[in-house]
Amino acid sequence: MAVERMNTVGQNVPRVDALERVTGRAEYTRDLKLPGMLYARVLRSTVPHARIRRIDTSAAEALPGVRAVITHETHRIPYGSGSIAGGRQYSDPHKDITTRLRYMFNAHVRFVGEPVAAVAAVNRHVAEEALGLIEIDYEELAFVLEPEDALEEDAPRVWSDGNLALDSENLPRPIGSSTGDVDTGFAEADRVFEDRYTTAFVQDAQMEPRSALAHWEGDKLILHTPTQGVSNCRHDNARDLGLADHQVQVVCQYMGGGFGDKNGSYYFDLIAAALSKDLGVPVMVELSRKDDWLGTHGRWPTVQDYKVGVKEDGTITAIQMHALSGMGPYLRRSGNIAGMDIYACENTERVIRPVHTNRMVSGNFRAPTYPQGYFALQSMMDDVSYRMGIDPVEFALKNIVRPTAEQPFTNYALDQCIEQGAELFDWAGRWNPQPGAGEGPVKRGAGVAYMMFNARLGASSAIIRVDSDARYTLYVGVTDIGPGAKTTMSLLAAEELGVPLAQVDIVWGDSDRCPFSVGESGSRTTTMTGYAVVEAARDLNRQIAENGMPEGDDVLIASATPNPSTDGKLRMGFGAHFAEVEVDEHLGHVRVTKYVTVHESGRILNPLPANDQIRGAVLQGIGQALHEDLLYDANYGHPLTAGYYGARHLTHLDAPEIENTFIETDDGYGPYGAKSVGESGIIIAPAAVANAVFNAIGHRMKDLPITRDKILGVLT
Amino acid sequence: MKAFVNENPGSIDEAVMLAQAALREGRSVSFAGGGTDLLQLVKERVPNRPGSGVPDVLVNLKRVAGIDQVTRNDQGGLTIGGLTSLTDLGANPQLRDRYAVLAEAADSVATRQIRNAGTLAGNVCQRPWCWYYRNGFDCYKAGGNQCFSIAGENQLHAIFGGGPSFIVHPSDLAPALVALDARFRVAGPGGDRSLSSNDFFVLPNEDVAHENVLGDDELLVSAVIPEPSGEIRSHFYKIMDRETWTHAVVSAAVVLEMDGEICRTARIVLGGVAPIPWRVPAAERLLADQRVTPELADSVGIASIEGARPLAKNAYKVPLTRRVVERAVLAAAARA
Numbered sequence A: 001m002a003v004e005r006m007n008t009v010g011q012n013v014p015r016v017d018a019l020e021r022v023t024g025r026a027e028y029t030r031d032l033k034l035p036g037m038l039y040a041r042v043l044r045s046t047v048p049h050a051r052i053r054r055i056d057t058s059a060a061e062a063l064p065g066v067r068a069v070i071t072h073e074t075h076r077i078p079y080g081s082g083s084i085a086g087g088r089q090y091s092d093p094h095k096d097i098t099t100r101l102r103y104m105f106n107a108h109v110r111f112v113g114e115p116v117a118a119v120a121a122v123n124r125h126v127a128e129e130a131l132g133l134i135e136i137d138y139e140e141l142a143f144v145l146e147p148e149d150a151l152e153e154d155a156p157r158v159w160s161d162g163n164l165a166l167d168s169e170n171l172p173r174p175i176g177s178s179t180g181d182v183d184t185g186f187a188e189a190d191r192v193f194e195d196r197y198t199t200a201f202v203q204d205a206q207m208e209p210r211s212a213l214a215h216w217e218g219d220k221l222i223l224h225t226p227t228q229g230v231s232n233c234r235h236d237n238a239r240d241l242g243l244a245d246h247q248v249q250v251v252c253q254y255m256g257g258g259f260g261d262k263n264g265s266y267y268f269d270l271i272a273a274a275l276s277k278d279l280g281v282p283v284m285v286e287l288s289r290k291d292d293w294l295g296t297h298g299r300w301p302t303v304q305d306y307k308v309g310v311k312e313d314g315t316i317t318a319i320q321m322h323a324l325s326g327m328g329p330y331l332r333r334s335g336n337i338a339g340m341d342i343y344a345c346e347n348t349e350r351v352i353r354p355v356h357t358n359r360m361v362s363g364n365f366r367a368p369t370y371p372q373g374y375f376a377l378q379s380m381m382d383d384v385s386y387r388m389g390i391d392p393v394e395f396a397l398k399n400i401v402r403p404t405a406e407q408p409f410t411n412y413a414l415d416q417c418i419e420q421g422a423e424l425f426d427w428a429g430r431w432n433p434q435p436g437a438g439e440g441p442v443k444r445g446a447g448v449a450y451m452m453f454n455a456r457l458g459a460s461s462a463i464i465r466v467d468s469d470a471r472y473t474l475y476v477g478v479t480d481i482g483p484g485a486k487t488t489m490s491l492l493a494a495e496e497l498g499v500p501l502a503q504v505d506i507v508w509g510d511s512d513r514c515p516f517s518v519g520e521s522g523s524r525t526t527t528m529t530g531y532a533v534v535e536a537a538r539d540l541n542r543q544i545a546e547n548g549m550p551e552g553d554d555v556l557i558a559s560a561t562p563n564p565s566t567d568g569k570l571r572m573g574f575g576a577h578f579a580e581v582e583v584d585e586h587l588g589h590v591r592v593t594k595y596v597t598v599h600e601s602g603r604i605l606n607p608l609p610a611n612d613q614i615r616g617a618v619l620q621g622i623g624q625a626l627h628e629d630l631l632y633d634a635n636y637g638h639p640l641t642a643g644y645y646g647a648r649h650l651t652h653l654d655a656p657e658i659e660n661t662f663i664e665t666d667d668g669y670g671p672y673g674a675k676s677v678g679e680s681g682i683i684i685a686p687a688a689v690a691n692a693v694f695n696a697i698g699h700r701m702k703d704l705p706i707t708r709d710k711i712l713g714v715l716t
Numbered sequence B: 001m002k003a004f005v006n007e008n009p010g011s012i013d014e015a016v017m018l019a020q021a022a023l024r025e026g027r028s029v030s031f032a033g034g035g036t037d038l039l040q041l042v043k044e045r046v047p048n049r050p051g052s053g054v055p056d057v058l059v060n061l062k063r064v065a066g067i068d069q070v071t072r073n074d075q076g077g078l079t080i081g082g083l084t085s086l087t088d089l090g091a092n093p094q095l096r097d098r099y100a101v102l103a104e105a106a107d108s109v110a111t112r113q114i115r116n117a118g119t120l121a122g123n124v125c126q127r128p129w130c131w132y133y134r135n136g137f138d139c140y141k142a143g144g145n146q147c148f149s150i151a152g153e154n155q156l157h158a159i160f161g162g163g164p165s166f167i168v169h170p171s172d173l174a175p176a177l178v179a180l181d182a183r184f185r186v187a188g189p190g191g192d193r194s195l196s197s198n199d200f201f202v203l204p205n206e207d208v209a210h211e212n213v214l215g216d217d218e219l220l221v222s223a224v225i226p227e228p229s230g231e232i233r234s235h236f237y238k239i240m241d242r243e244t245w246t247h248a249v250v251s252a253a254v255v256l257e258m259d260g261e262i263c264r265t266a267r268i269v270l271g272g273v274a275p276i277p278w279r280v281p282a283a284e285r286l287l288a289d290q291r292v293t294p295e296l297a298d299s300v301g302i303a304s305i306e307g308a309r310p311l312a313k314n315a316y317k318v319p320l321t322r323r324v325v326e327r328a329v330l331a332a333a334a335r336a
């Protein structure tokens, strides 16, 4: 369905808080100051695997200005109530039965960067100085860094009962799915291809180094922390501290980027809470940049083996994937690998084994299971299309998933994204039918990749109040992690209420003042909380129609907690990316010279941030394709390239112009037909770039990141 | 960040005295230019001067007058004060005009912000960027007695002149200065000395802990570039793993003394490949009294990698160096 014009929705609306952000008035967690507040720093393990024999904190405690030193000996607080942290949606029952408990501090440490102690002091310098005075006697244990090595018979044990991650029933079963029968599919195939692809660990690398400020009012904890979900963060912390949810208030007004794994609690929330409780004063825990890099999480590295059966006409008959995901020592998130459902193939098998290693913890990073899977599978399919002598775009159009009677979609636009993208990019003009052809040393090549991503609906809440001055106050539990949720929620309210945006005030990011929100992950703030906003506004409109506007001190209040469904249909956002690269074969240098994206994300509520979301995500994807990883020294198990310099993140000068087009539709679901945007852009960028590199040089680069040493390695 | 004392001397003599006083008290002392590198080491508690721990005292040179400029000296050459900022070097018309290689090297460093604060002396004297040293491993460069890179992550390490440490010299200015045959003026307790680049930079097999001859109480005051005898054409060519804000993977500073279209003598100095700025005399000789053609540049490139000894993970630097030299020579010769 084509979209109709609306009043506020669909206009380029600048962020409602842009001014306070750019003028420095916005207060991030670390800017907060409370009377009598102390500062805390965290000491981290310098070895990848060890038992702590003894911790001597006496010298640290004796340092003037130090108020408390805490360790695993003084505090035994479960973190994430097991090895999985996360909110209500992440399986509380599992937390009760897991045999792999992680504590705030662990006597058995399993990665370099694992917290082992914390110091609270009068200022951050004294706290840091005291860390150096803590003496730890480690009994060092053998360690393992690579998922494949971890599965060897005689591999060092990260956990005494094995290195395979345990599922929700504490069993070391793989995750995955299957359809049809792959053996039948391979038998039907004219040709069968097999290959291995790997992806590296990449840090979410948001700008704000994390911190948490805790204080107590009686037996109630007030926690300021940069979270992507105040509701989940509250629930996690309450559970770990043995409190009821209402005894914890989580506040996050401004934060410097989410990018994934902050829809829940962190151990430093617990450290702040514990120190503040013991000392009776507010305590701010601060992570340095390096702490923030090594002591949090990033995208899980993967090893993916594919087997693909194809008929002579290019029809895929079977796809099989056997893969390993490196989770670090604690299972914070799933380790899953997505991508296969983009093909219409009837016979598929995905077997993924998440494996524990002594690297830092893996977790969610923007489209957590996607870019690594799409890179591998769509490199594989790109390769297959060349081997079959079929143009990759044609191959895609032949094999992509399409709506069927058994599996309808709310609407479908994947073919349109690919076709329109090919035209805008001039695929016919830019793609080399002969990869690697030409004199060089500078060669150009073009690559394509295509995706779909859930635009889920589900439960969330919103409250709107209007007073006699016709000021509307919107209460939503969102935090603004970058995409501009505050602005989106406000403009949805303004649209439905039929009032100017300036008449809407918003209260956000506070678990006491706002109703439940799913949190800013899964690209569902707009589709879920936004839908609740529209419903609440409709209710308020009804009340106003019935009762008139409030007078004097009266107010009208509407609330909504809708839980809409898609009536058994798949609701997806679609996209296709086309990249052109220039590879200098003498220098091994890759530059992305053109990048065209076409996305169908339903109705675009606010084009300004929506386009920025796509662009920013593509840049992260290019970084993952060409630059980023975290090198470990194999002899010492020590990470070497923490930080923006070491990880070689893209700079402005590395960023190509990204030309995005939205195909707008209204499928009749979600708020005015809006779908997901935030994660869509990152999913296929690594695949598009890698495929373009192949087209330029004629060598398939199978391991991310595609760095100079690898390129020169295959060319010389 | 470790707490430290910040001293602000007004003269070079005072700076040397303050350093000596600190050393007498057994305190670790470092001279500070812009501090863009040094403060990071202090923050991460990495020893700056090998063997003496993380600095207790910083002798900040910013208040020392008269060493933050480029001046023409009596011999017709240029004296570049050690405190001259990289931004000023890049913008200096005399440099851009006659010694482009140095202005280009300065422009290629890090970012604008770092170039505004960073100084010539600090750039030349910056410590290695080897991951191991920077991550607090107690290796030779920190005063310890082993090298972790040999059996470790040595993608960015030396293919020439390595052992027992395999660092690459991190400074972009250093190869340009050596290519211009600069001398280094050093001040210390014994007064001033002026050193050739041969005498200033040291290989790890001579002194494994340091990259140059400076003692703990000695500082680099200026670099002096001689007046060239004829027309020179020069170029600095730098390969990075992203477009900006990072050190050279490989770089080449090329200075050609020209007689019309004939190159009389050439100096080619490589960065990113050796523990010191690395001259390639065999390659330089090929250019003597020759017209610079693409074929010759190709041979010069090939000659420049003679004797390279890559480690397990940096073999790619060998073909890369060949091409970098080839292109740098052609670019220098094409300068009108």
Ligand SMILES: Cc1cc2nc3c(=O)[nH]c(=O)nc-3n(C[C@H](O)[C@H](O)[C@H](O)COP(=O)(O)OP(=O)(O)OC[C@H]3O[C@@H](n4cnc5c(N)ncnc54)[C@H](O)[C@@H]3O)c2cc1C
Residues within 6 Å of the ligand: A645, B030, B031, B032, B033, B034, B035, B036, B037, B038, B039, B048, B061, B082, B086, B108, B109, B110, B111, B114, B117, B118, B119, B120, B121, B122, B123, B124, B125, B126, B127, B170, B171, B172, B173, B214, B218, B219, B220, B221, B245, B246, B247, B248
């Ligand atoms: C992100 C990043 C990227 C960088 N990229 C590059 C790059 O591409 N190319 C490059 O060349 N450099 C690079 N650098 C290093 C940067 O150039 C240096 O930090 C800067 O030039 C050093 O100048 P400074 O005056 O700030 O030195 P400082 O930080 O003040 O000092 C650096 C070192 O020199 C010593 N020192 C300072 N002055 C003197 C003196 N007069 N005599 C003796 N010793 C002295 C100090 O004790 C210290 O060991 C980078 C740095 C960063 C942080």
Ligand code: SF4
Residues within 6 Å of the ligand: B128, B130, B131, B132, B133, B139, B140, B141, B142, B146, B147, B148, B149, B150, B157, B164, B165, B166, B167
């Ligand atoms: S290369 Fe040099 S700096 Fe690096 S580990 Fe070896 S000795 Fe240390």
